[in-house]
Amino acid sequence: MDMGSYIVKRILLAIPLLFVISLITFVLINLSLLDPAVVVLQAQEVPQITDELIAQTNEALGFDKPFVIQYVNWLIACMQFDFGSSYVSGEPVWSLVGPAFLNTLKLTLVSSVFIIGLSILLGVICAMREGRAVDKSVRGLSFVLTAIPSYWLAAILIWYLSVKLDLLPTSGMDSFKSYILPVIVITVSYTGIYFRTVRSSMLSNMNEDYVLYGRASGLSERKVTLHILRNSLQVAVSIFCMAIPIVLGSTVVIENVFAWPGLGRLSVRSILNRDFPIIQAYVLILAVTFVLFNTISDVINAAMNPRLRKDL
Amino acid sequence: MNIVEVKHLKVWDANTDKVIIHNSSFQVKQGSCLAIVGESGSGKSVTCRSIMRLNKPWIRLSGTILFKGEDLNQLSEQEMRRRRGKNLCMILQNGMSAFDPSCVIGVHIRETLQTHFNWNNRESERKIISAMESVMLKNPQEILNQYPHQLSGGMLQRIMIALALVLEPDLIIADEPTTALDTISQYEVVEQLIRLRERMGCSMLFISHDLGVVQKIADEVMVMKDGAIVESGDIRSVFSKPEHTYTQYLVTTRLELSNHFRKLMQEGT
Numbered sequence: 001m002d003m004g005s006y007i008v009k010r011i012l013l014a015i016p017l018l019f020v021i022s023l024i025t026f027v028l029i030n031l032s033l034l035d036p037a038v039v040v041l042q043a044q045e046v047p048q049i050t051d052e053l054i055a056q057t058n059e060a061l062g063f064d065k066p067f068v069i070q071y072v073n074w075l076i077a078c079m080q081f082d083f084g085s086s087y088v089s090g091e092p093v094w095s096l097v098g099p100a101f102l103n104t105l106k107l108t109l110v111s112s113v114f115i116i117g118l119s120i121l122l123g124v125i126c127a128m129r130e131g132r133a134v135d136k137s138v139r140g141l142s143f144v145l146t147a148i149p150s151y152w153l154a155a156i157l158i159w160y161l162s163v164k165l166d167l168l169p170t171s172g173m174d175s176f177k178s179y180i181l182p183v184i185v186i187t188v189s190y191t192g193i194y195f196r197t198v199r200s201s202m203l204s205n206m207n208e209d210y211v212l213y214g215r216a217s218g219l220s221e222r223k224v225t226l227h228i229l230r231n232s233l234q235v236a237v238s239i240f241c242m243a244i245p246i247v248l249g250s251t252v253v254i255e256n257v258f259a260w261p262g263l264g265r266l267s268v269r270s271i272l273n274r275d276f277p278i279i280q281a282y283v284l285i286l287a288v289t290f291v292l293f294n295t296i297s298d299v300i301n302a303a304m305n306p307r308l309r310k311d312l
Numbered sequence: 313m314n315i316v317e318v319k320h321l322k323v324w325d326a327n328t329d330k331v332i333i334h335n336s337s338f339q340v341k342q343g344s345c346l347a348i349v350g351e352s353g354s355g356k357s358v359t360c361r362s363i364m365r366l367n368k369p370w371i372r373l374s375g376t377i378l379f380k381g382e383d384l385n386q387l388s389e390q391e392m393r394r395r396r397g398k399n400l401c402m403i404l405q406n407g408m409s410a411f412d413p414s415c416v417i418g419v420h421i422r423e424t425l426q427t428h429f430n431w432n433n434r435e436s437e438r439k440i441i442s443a444m445e446s447v448m449l450k451n452p453q454e455i456l457n458q459y460p461h462q463l464s465g466g467m468l469q470r471i472m473i474a475l476a477l478v479l480e481p482d483l484i485i486a487d488e489p490t491t492a493l494d495t496i497s498q499y500e501v502v503e504q505l506i507r508l509r510e511r512m513g514c515s516m517l518f519i520s521h522d523l524g525v526v527q528k529i530a531d532e533v534m535v536m537k538d539g540a541i542v543e544s545g546d547i548r549s550v551f552s553k554p555e556h557t558y559t560q561y562l563v564t565t566r567l568e569l570s571n572h573f574r575k576l577m578q579e580g581t
Contacts, residue, residue: 217420217423219397
């Protein structure tokens with residue numbers, strides 16, 4: 001199968017998945033025992049909630065319609081980036097979620113570049129020097145760093161670099177300097193896991209017959225290593241592609257520590273306020289990002305590995 | 313004259329201090345084929361890899377390995393690399409895993425030929441294609457653009473033989489080249505290996521535990537067990553008058569098997 005039709009097929013396969021995800025998102029939120037009309041009225045700080053008011057709100061927001069119709073209406077609106085209005089402020093959800101998503105995405109992408117770059121670099125170095133001092137010390141250090149809770153590391157860094165030495169801003173998102181601390185914290189907590197994948201993948205490839213045959217054919221060590229790297233990175237590509245949405249979805253702690261105006265902070269605030277439309281949009285956006293990156297990873301893998309293109 | 317002379321080869325694992333080969337001395341005569349026979353773990357493959365200097369770094373060895381009179385262990389890594397492929401050519405057991413799975417076959421061949429010769433792409437391709445035709449591979453041009461998983465084990469084995477044909481090595485080390493194949497492919501590969509020897513007059517070190525194949529291709533045989541050579545000599549004398557109990561065991565089990573098979577065939581008719 002050529003790459004073009006593979007990509008088309010892969011995208012077509014993602015569509016039903018997106019439908020299922022949207023349905024699950026919608027059902028989960030509606031499973032909540034709270035009456036949405038009451039929540040809206042409470043959020044708007046209406047002094048006395050009467051049955052009449054509840055009925056009015058239900059009608060105004062379409063909560064009185066059958067479940068399926070509510071879902072279809074919501075889905076059609078979502079496709080046009082209309083996620084409804086915040087229960088609390090009444091602003092359109094997208095005007096809150098959109099910019100927050102962009103901020104989190106920026107942080108995630110910058111961190112991912114460092115996570116991926118460092119993981120490949122350390123993974124390759126450790127695999128080439130398996131069992132030697134470099135390998136042992138890098139693995140030992142990564143063990144410690146991965147075990148450190150990110151909020152603790154963040155607090156220490158803020159205290160030392162921002163408060164004591166006054167080198168970097170403590171929080172916010174003003175200049176490129178604001179990126180340094182959160183990126184360090186995110187990179188430290190993920191690199192330790194991902195570089196191990198690269199290392200073990202390199203090691204298992206180094207024991208393959210094609211490496212022996214390459215060497216036995218007189219190929220230079222550089223050429224043999226390139227073959228090993230090419231095959232090892234195939235495993236890593238899928239993991240790295242999934243790392244981006246994983247980081248994206250788990251910046252909640254970091255964003256709260258560094259007061260980063262991103263999706264994580266917004267979602268926590270919305271959960272506390274029971275601002276259902278925002279929570280719904282947050283869950284949906286994350287799920288779509290996962291599907292998107294999963295598709296991208298499959299396509300990259302298929303481009304690198306012809307065996308995967310065979311059947312779909 | 314001997315092309316390879318191994319004297320007092322001892323191989324051990326530096327991590328576990330386990331001795332893999334105790335004290336092995338043998339030689340391969342110019343133009344002849346020496347078969348190494350023995351069960352798995354008897355040290356056959358390690359012997360070959362010791363000659364190629366391709367053992368894992370923690371596998372250490374002592375003794376001398378003379379190839380055309382020079383001690384391979386004294387060579388620098390770069391000098392050794394220049395001899396691999398060009399002078400000492402290896403054919404592996406499993407063709408399916410011997411080529412990089414994410415590259416087409418042509419990539420390995422081009423890289424190998426460009427390492428050893430100053431040919432351009434067109435010249436390399438012309439040489440390998442005529443070699444592939446001579447080992448009965450159809451549509452060689454097409455095969456060069458295919459991935460290993462699109463070809464059969466027997467075809468990949470013959471591609472390795474074709475590559476050896478172009479490289480014209482002094483010694484071919486074939487590490488169980490027929491073990492992973494079905495009977496028909498086995499037959500084809502053995503035929504090609506025999507023809508390869510006839511055409512180039514090169515020496516061969518042939519590892520196998522298939523005595524039938526060994527009888528067909530080898531001039532001399534060496535039986536290994538638990539890292540030691542238990543018997544060696546001319547193929548006919550070893551097979552007709554095995555002296556060591558292990559060799560006797562190998563030969564009689566083979567006879568019993570083929571007798572049993574013959575009886576079954578007779579009962580069938």
